[in-house]
Amino acid sequence: MIVGxxxxxxxxxxxxQEAKKMGFKVAILDPQEEPPAKGVSDYHILGSFKDEKxxxxxxxxxxxxxxxxxxxxxxxxxxLEKEGVQIxxxxxxxxxxxxxLVQMQVMKEAGIPVPRxxxxxxxxxxxxxxxxxxxxxxxxxxxxxxxKGVAVIRDKSELAKLIPADSMLQEFVNIEKExxxxxxxxxxxxxxxxxxxxxxxxxxxxxxMLIAPxxxxxxxxxxxxxxxxxxxxxxxxxxxxxxxxxxxxxGEVYLNEIAPRPHxxxxxxxxxxxxxxxxxxxxxxxxxxxxxSELLIPAVMFNLLGEGNGKPxxxxxxxxxxxxxxxxxxxxxxxxxxxxxMGHVTVVNxxxxxxxxxxxxxxxxxxxxxxx
Amino acid sequence: MIVGxxxxxxxxxxxxQEAKKMGFKVAILDPQEEPPAKGVSDYHILGSFKDEKxxxxxxxxxxxxxxxxxxxxxxxxxxLEKEGVQIxxxxxxxxxxxxxLVQMQVMKEAGIPVPRxxxxxxxxxxxxxxxxxxxxxxxxxxxxxxxKGVAVIRDKSELAKLIPADSMLQEFVNIEKExxxxxxxxxxxxxxxxxxxxxxxxxxxxxxMLIAPxxxxxxxxxxxxxxxxxxxxxxxxxxxxxxxxxxxxxGEVYLNEIAPRPHxxxxxxxxxxxxxxxxxxxxxxxxxxxxxSELLIPAVMFNLLGEGNGKPxxxxxxxxxxxxxxxxxxxxxxxxxxxxxMGHVTVVNxxxxxxxxxxxxxxxxxxxxxxx
Numbered sequence: 001m002i003v004g005x006x007x008x009x010x011x012x013x014x015x016x017q018e019a020k021k022m023g024f025k026v027a028i029l030d031p032q033e034e035p036p037a038k039g040v041s042d043y044h045i046l047g048s049f050k051d052e053k054x055x056x057x058x059x060x061x062x063x064x065x066x067x068x069x070x071x072x073x074x075x076x077x078x079x080l081e082k083e084g085v086q087i088x089x090x091x092x093x094x095x096x097x098x099x100x101l102v103q104m105q106v107m108k109e110a111g112i113p114v115p116r117x118x119x120x121x122x123x124x125x126x127x128x129x130x131x132x133x134x135x136x137x138x139x140x141x142x143x144x145x146x147x148k149g150v151a152v153i154r155d156k157s158e159l160a161k162l163i164p165a166d167s168m169l170q171e172f173v174n175i176e177k178e179x180x181x182x183x184x185x186x187x188x189x190x191x192x193x194x195x196x197x198x199x200x201x202x203x204x205x206x207x208x209m210l211i212a213p214x215x216x217x218x219x220x221x222x223x224x225x226x227x228x229x230x231x232x233x234x235x236x237x238x239x240x241x242x243x244x245x246x247x248x249x250x251g252e253v254y255l256n257e258i259a260p261r262p263h264x265x266x267x268x269x270x271x272x273x274x275x276x277x278x279x280x281x282x283x284x285x286x287x288x289x290x291x292x293s294e295l296l297i298p299a300v301m302f303n304l305l306g307e308g309n310g311k312p313x314x315x316x317x318x319x320x321x322x323x324x325x326x327x328x329x330x331x332x333x334x335x336x337x338x339x340x341x342m343g344h345v346t347v348v349n350x351x352x353x354x355x356x357x358x359x360x361x362x363x364x365x366x367x368x369x370x371x372x
Numbered sequence: 373m374i375v376g377x378x379x380x381x382x383x384x385x386x387x388x389q390e391a392k393k394m395g396f397k398v399a400i401l402d403p404q405e406e407p408p409a410k411g412v413s414d415y416h417i418l419g420s421f422k423d424e425k426x427x428x429x430x431x432x433x434x435x436x437x438x439x440x441x442x443x444x445x446x447x448x449x450x451x452l453e454k455e456g457v458q459i460x461x462x463x464x465x466x467x468x469x470x471x472x473l474v475q476m477q478v479m480k481e482a483g484i485p486v487p488r489x490x491x492x493x494x495x496x497x498x499x500x501x502x503x504x505x506x507x508x509x510x511x512x513x514x515x516x517x518x519x520k521g522v523a524v525i526r527d528k529s530e531l532a533k534l535i536p537a538d539s540m541l542q543e544f545v546n547i548e549k550e551x552x553x554x555x556x557x558x559x560x561x562x563x564x565x566x567x568x569x570x571x572x573x574x575x576x577x578x579x580x581m582l583i584a585p586x587x588x589x590x591x592x593x594x595x596x597x598x599x600x601x602x603x604x605x606x607x608x609x610x611x612x613x614x615x616x617x618x619x620x621x622x623g624e625v626y627l628n629e630i631a632p633r634p635h636x637x638x639x640x641x642x643x644x645x646x647x648x649x650x651x652x653x654x655x656x657x658x659x660x661x662x663x664x665s666e667l668l669i670p671a672v673m674f675n676l677l678g679e680g681n682g683k684p685x686x687x688x689x690x691x692x693x694x695x696x697x698x699x700x701x702x703x704x705x706x707x708x709x710x711x712x713x714m715g716h717v718t719v720v721n722x723x724x725x726x727x728x729x730x731x732x733x734x735x736x737x738x739x740x741x742x743x744x
Contacts, residue, residue, distance in 0.1 A: 017412070020411055021702075022701070022702055025704075039392055039398070040389070271646070274697065274720065275699075283693065287690070288690055291693070291699070296668040321660050325663075327647075329393055
């Protein structure tokens with residue numbers, strides 16, 4: 001069995017490692033000469049995940065296709081699926097998720113709590129904003145990622161901050177915490193939810209510290225898991241999904257958005273859970289039963305964001321590993337860019353607060369910097 | 373940093389996966405076209421681990437060398453070490469371990485309890501056997517592996533079973549249990565011992581079920597760990613070591629033999645311990661601090677031994693994964709041979725006896741067979 005992955009980034013790398021463990025071969029499609037997944041997979045097709053020819057080449061040598069990024073050529077995948085190629089999650093899911101407005105509409109129709117929203121095309125943004133009321137959050141329908149394509153408009157005076165693109169305008173929610181749940185669904189429709197985790201974000205709106213399990217009441221955690229599973233079922237998705245949610249100051253849980261793939265907020269599962277999100281994804285897309293998502297030990301995860309530019313150099317790895325329960329993942333990207341995800345660190349400890357304390361210390365000592 | 377591994381088998385594969393996780397590159401030296409480690413490493417030098425030229429080629433592109441098998445060219449490695457190449461564990465360790473007689477002598481001198489033994493050269497086997505007394509165990513000094521090179525001589529009438537090779541004759545110990553401890557030692561001399569595990573063997577003397585933790589008294593477990601750590605220190609070894617021991621019917625613990633590498637009896641650490649034996653080995657040989665060996669959940673491991681010959685086919689994987697806590701590793705060897713290690717299965721469960729029960733069921737459903 002050959003697993004074909006559109007994309008060869010860190011998510012593809014970690015998927016590939018689990019696939020190889022289970023004895024599958026792995027083929028990746030990536031435009032870079034040396035993507036992170038290259039050194040852990042069997043075949044590398046050099047090409048864009050938007051290029052239909054390249055995607056077809058990947059499909060020809062693979063028994064099943066998946067992807068590690070949303071911004072790919074859905075039409076090409078839909079064509080292939082019609083021709084009988086197995087693709088998980090289905091391109092239909094990807095199509096829904098690529099358009100944030102459609103994603104919200106589908107979730108709302110499924111009876112999943114989402115913040116109030118309206119459609120606002122590029123040419124009617126100001127009128128719609130005034131009609132919708134402030135404060136509001138603008139999300140462009142497409143290509144948003146890690147905070148890109150999102151604008152917070154507090155009042156009329158900030159209308160100039162509107163991004164000129166077809167968008168969805170969303171009610172500004174008073175957020176107590178941002179939480180997330182990884183949900184796996186197999187080809188028979190069985191689902192497994194991971195523990196609810198809690199996220200803190202930095203100025204650039206990139207994940208800062210991920211805390212597992214989330215420090216919230218049990219009932220709220222159960223509610224969040226119910227919503228996450230319902231959302232994945234509503235999509236009829238197969239594979240692993242990262243479901244991001246808001247916990248409001250009045251204890252309401254709203255769905256924020258869904259990633260149809262392994263997710264940054266699930267990296268902690270490699271060390272802390274019985275079955276990692278990556279093995280779970282490989283099991284689901286290859287038609288195997290899901291594993292247990294049980295958390296064996298509390299964990300805190302943070303990303304190693306690039307500093308500077310050039311060839312990557314890891315600084316402070318030895319010092320970092322002197323702390324107990326520290327596990328370092330370096331993705332092997334060939335070039336550093338400021339804020340680029342170059343790796344991540346997971347800290348496990350029976351005492352969650354202790355893990356958090358260690359994580360903050362480790363974050364000060366380990367860095368991935370450019371040599372230029 | 374590039375980690376060079378002599379050998380590209382399953383141990384090299386699992387080492388490589390941890391090295392890649394941590395952002396290192398991996399080069400392997402293996403005579404096969406498609407060894408298990410190939411698909412998860414960056415460079416493959418096609419050649420024998422006994423061929424000095426090939427070993428030198430590997431050393432040239434690597435920053436540190438290690439190996440996944442004992443039967444390699446020690447003289448070549450000693451030469452390279454003299455020239456300043458970093459090799460862990462040191463060839464000196466390998467040299468001691470390659471000769472079972474010398475290994476026992478070194479351990480005895482270090483004050484480690486070993487069964488009574490004498491040297492017996494090929495031409496004096498019968499006389500020495502008669503002098504030593506029965507029952508006895510003959511172990512050839514070199515090339516013994518998975519039960520090869522071992523003969524049990526119960527009395528005079530069985531002298532014909534003696535293997536014609538320079539050997540060590542060892543007292544036949546009344547074994548209650550065969551136990552083992554993985555010990556990691558870093559470049560600063562710090563050691564970490566894993567839990568004591570218990571092994572059952574099949575007729576061919578290949579590991580059948582590995583049980584972690586061993587079902588033995590706490591004091592005996594502590595004694596076994598002390599012996600294992602002492603043995604690795606006596607070798608001045610750096611890396612991970614598999615220390616096999618006998619627990620006698622009168623509660624004595626004797627050292628049996630040492631493997632200077634990740635060991636079959638340590639595979640359970642991937643799922644059940646905080647730091648796997650493979651990550652621990654990579655940390656040690658790259659000069660990093662060791663991780664915790666804490667057991668998070670009891671585990672049982674068994675090997676998937678090949679049945680028949682030809683191209684491998686995995687049967688019953690789906691059925692196997694329907695059982696809770698089951699993790700399947702398939703090594704990706706290109707050819708099946710009877711009793712060849714094609715993969716392994718780890719079963720974890722909060723209840724050890726339950727894990728054992730599930731392991732026996734799973735062993736009946738999953739097989740790796742040849743298509744010829």
